[in-house]
Amino acid sequence: MKASPRVLNGLIRRITLGSMGAAALGALGALVAGLLILKPVEGTSWKLAVLIAGIFPVIALWRLSVESQRTKTVRALGRGERSPDRSLLLEALRELVSLSDRSFWTNVSTFLWGGAFTGVAYHTWTDASWSLSLQIFFLALTMGLTSALHAHVLLVPRVREGALLLMDVGLSQADALPELSARRRTVRQRIIILTSIGALAPSAVIAQLYLSRTDVVLDSLEANVGMTGMAAVELGVWGAVGVSAFIVWVLFIAWTGASSIALPMQEMARQASQIADGDLRPMPLVLAEDEVWTTSKAFIQMRMQLMNAVAELKRAGIKITGATDALVKTSDEHGSGTQQQVSSLNETSVTTEELARSAIEIAHRASSVAEIAKKTLQVAVLGQTTAEAFFGSMAQMKKDNHAIADAVVKLNKRVQQIGKIVEFINEIADKADLLALNAELEGTKAGDVGRGFSLVAAEMRRLAESVITSTREIASLINDIRDATNAAVMATEAGVKATDAGATISLQVAQSLRTIVELAQQTSDAVQTISLATQQQQTGTGQLAEAMSSVLNVTQQGALATEQMTSANADLAGLAKDLQSAVGRFQIN
């Protein structure tokens, strides 16, 4: 969670407060040391004090005003005048990290300029020797180095805290690292500088103080011979004070200097312990200024890389778990689908085999149908020929019927003529019978004389009656013949009509049979085509059955492979869970 930029308000003041205190203390120390060490011209000690107290603060304020211009970004952010974007935060970080070094050299330059001005001003004001002015300058330099070292040692932790505060406001560690990488100074250099300044400067000041107090004691001894014991005591006291001050001073510098080096190491050790415990959550930067910083930066990068790697591993584990779960599910579904596919392919294979058998049967039947169609065509051709012959026979029959009708008509006429003849005979016979009857009557009237005549007449009469009877029978027969001939005429006419109808029908039959022959020819051709097609279908169906069998085999192998893949996926899912469990021990958020 980001902190408000308001936390930067007064940051420079808080950071530099200690260093300014050290500088002020150094200036005060310079004043005291100057009064104790230097031997100003008689009656000008106050002038020296006035110069030191007047010049040093002025120069210090001038240097502070110059330095404050170099931290205006941090101040503007603290006052809320500008929004804390990335570039401003980086600029503020640059101002902060350069603050400690600049503070060192500011202190040094302040004391140098102060010492120089004070020496020159004191020489001008009191006509003191230039060697005294040089001692003032040297003392200011010594105290300036010491004060700058103190201020630097006090400032470094504050600068680190300020940098962390900037990161709280929104500066990322990734952005801060390149800026911090430019700081190059080795531990050896730092220790040398620390040791040089921390040991030599106090030594020089203490030595000057001791030498100065020795001169004072020697001068007192020259003036007062009886004070030898007191002088020895005073020198002893000054010696003890100097040694004690030296020890305290050096210890203080050593402690602060060692702390500035050791604290980052301790922080790195603490963070390493957390990482060792699996805590990879973001940690504050361990800022330093030398190889410790290089180590810290490498440590940070390592932690970030490790965190990224673990995060990637976690994400990958989640993805792998999800993917493997999906893969297992998909494999199960695929296995189920493959089983269904195998089952369906089994059914399809059986169906295809049945289809192949049906195709064979169809081809066989198609061949039979083709043979039947061929026979049908032959029979139809024969029927057409027979129908045409029948049509010819019907035409001949029609012609014969007409001849029969004509003959029957002629016969009827002849019979009628015969009837007339018979009727004529009958009339003759009737007259003969009547004549015979009259003759017999006359014979009978004649008595015995006419008996013979009567017998002859009676015989003639019987003959006439026989003739009449015969003619009647003939007439009856003629009537029968007439009826028969009439019936024959009618039958013949009906036969002619039937023959005409039969001829028409036979013609239609012939035409129909011709059409049937054509259709049968087409049917035979079509059936031949169908037969060929069914044979091809039989071949294709057989190939299809073989292909389906191959597909079934492949699918069964696929089903086996799917089972193996499902098992492998289950193993993979277990491994993914193990990976998640292993990565889950690391805390990255």
Add this chain to the structure above:
Amino acid sequence: MVLCRVGPHRMAFAALQVVSVEPVSQGDRRFTDSRHRLSKPGERGRALHGHQATLVVDSLEILPDAPLVFQVPSLLRLSVGESLAGFIQVKEELWPVFNLEPFARFLGRSAAPSEAS
């Protein structure tokens, strides 16, 4: 003896009383058709011509021999206009023998009222 048949009836006449025989066709109106009195007229018939009368019968035949005529009482003879001469037996059948002309007149008298009516 002339044996005649008219419908279901039979009658006989003496040959001497018959002068000639003539055929009669249907619709011939020249003679008194005794068949109108005796039965339904046939298609063809024979006209027996006497000396002064004619009688039409369906058929006739001549018996050459003269059979014995059985006499009948006078009263019976009078009942038929004195035309009945007796009976003869031919072929185990009894035939009445009439005199042609009286019998024809008798049938004519009997037929006149009916024809007039």
